[in-house]
Amino acid sequence: MIGKSFWRAAAAAAVLASVAGTVAAGPYDDGQSKKYYETMKGKRVAFVPLSMGFDLTEGWNAGLQNQAKALGYTVDVRDPNWNVEAAVQAVNGFIADKPDVLILHPLDQQAYNRLVPKAQKEGIYVVQVNLKSVVNGDAYVGTDWYDMGVRQAQLMAKTCGKAAGKNGKVAIITGQAATPTVIIGNQGMDDVFAENPDIKIVAKQSADFDPSKAQAVTSTILKQNPDLCGIIGIWDGQDTGVAAAVREAGMLDQVFFISQGGGNKAAACDNIANGNFDAYFSYDVPGQGRDLNAAVKILLQTKPKPGSASFALYTPLKLITKDTLSASSCWTLDQLKRDGG
């Protein structure tokens, strides 16, 4: 009896010792992993979107917060609510606060041109997401707007041009004039249409990112051009207004409508499924969130001098049409908040 309990105690002690031993040795280190976790711990990331409360920024934030939580750092958000001045103030406030990485989502191409170098001088890495200032930061994560314009225009030329036996009449509904989406995207379209003289732009109007304006403008354009072949839109949030006007005019079958956006299910896939949009170029927000996290991790690990080694992660564009539509084509915010980027 005594012997049995002795051996039992000895075995228990051995197990305890081995467990204690593993704890003391720490988690497995493959030579990089330990340093990786240590580098991230306690770091501070600051994020100034153009506004919270819409699919893109909420989606990126969900991705950022999920990773920050997992790796033990913080992401602070200041919401300027579509106001460029408030955004500049928020950025200045963060620069004074000296976070490790500053993520910017500028509404305007010019507004941050002085702030980016100022932040870098203070030793803060600057990442710009999806929209960027004329001045480059340490990293850009987002859409190549020129490529977006080119691909939208190419698809339109293919669908409405002479080769398809169509009349080539196309309208473009753009958004707020100072954003890269519009400035650079239009250049891409112009370059393609210059090579396709059979495409005739019958109207080019801004709807200021406002769906009700888009609807009004589009319905007038449709009345003026009852034989219109196609419309190019600039952002799904605004483009629902364009689609409403086309639907109301009873021209859904006639007008080929190309939209674009972050690929949120309600904005993209639902509209493809119900025929509001014929084609949709998605820059896939969960993918961008992952790239954004990657940019933060690369900068924190490689520690270049801010401003010395700028890189870009352009988002691969995904074309969604009724033919390519699948369960995984789009995302929802709930799912993104749950699963991370």
Added chain:
Amino acid sequence: MVRGLSQERIVLTIAVVLFVLFSVLLPGFLSAGNLLSLIQNVSILGILGVAMAIAIIGRGIDLSILSTMPVSAAWLLTLVNGGMPIGLAFACALGFVIAVGIINGTLIAYVEIPAIFATLAMGIVVYGFGKAFMTPIDAVYTGRGESWFYAIGSGRVLGIPAPVIVFALVAAAAFLFLRTLKPGRFIYGMGDNPLAARVTGIPVRPMILLQYVIISIIALIAGIVMATALAGINTRLALSTMVYDVILVVVLGGIGLAGGKGGIRNVVVGTLLIGILLNGMTIMNLTYTVQSILKSVILLLAIVADTLLNPRDEQTAQHGDI
């Protein structure tokens, strides 16, 4: 001023002249389809104009309608998308806008804050509250319902777009309210001379409360029309400059900012002029910036005309403008 020359007539003349000019110069302008879409495009503006007119006639103003409209409609959609029956969701939204109207009215009538400041602040409160507690994201889309509810903004009755019909109904109801009902007449009295109105026994404070509740309810109607027309609504509209467009429609039509003057006819005339102008400028493919400049110049001219035609006299000077 010249006898018989009212601002309403001037604006009507300008509208007719523009209409004739565009009909001759712009191909396609005079088609029935274009004219219907012209009115349809400004019908939401017109509905909000009716609400603003009720405020201004009573010597007030409501800058919060541009928050109340999208926030209440977006909340309604959020509730419906979350599984609530449309009727119940509508009741919730109605309760919300009535609350907003009561708070506006209380601040103005009982706390005696000038309407322009009370509603300016209230607009920001409504937008902020809505963004924080009522709608998770800015843009709320309508679900895939086939209910009659979704036809309010996008359907047609006898070939006439539904928003035009809603505008006509709201305008008619407001016209009858202001012209035939006692509270409506009281609003004119209050706008003309608030102190005299009180002395003659009009319950001025409760009337102001009623006035702002009506305005908020009209804002909800406009919101529902917009949400069902566009298959969704964006609360960011609260930050847009649309409130100026609404004031433009009202002042342009000839409702004096000093209160007590004008009626729903003025709103209709003002809305038509803006509709013709916007439609023509879009057909001419003018840029957004140029369109904004032209609109602003016209607002300025309308305010100048208002000042000349409704000169400040001793009486208005004593009570002040809004």
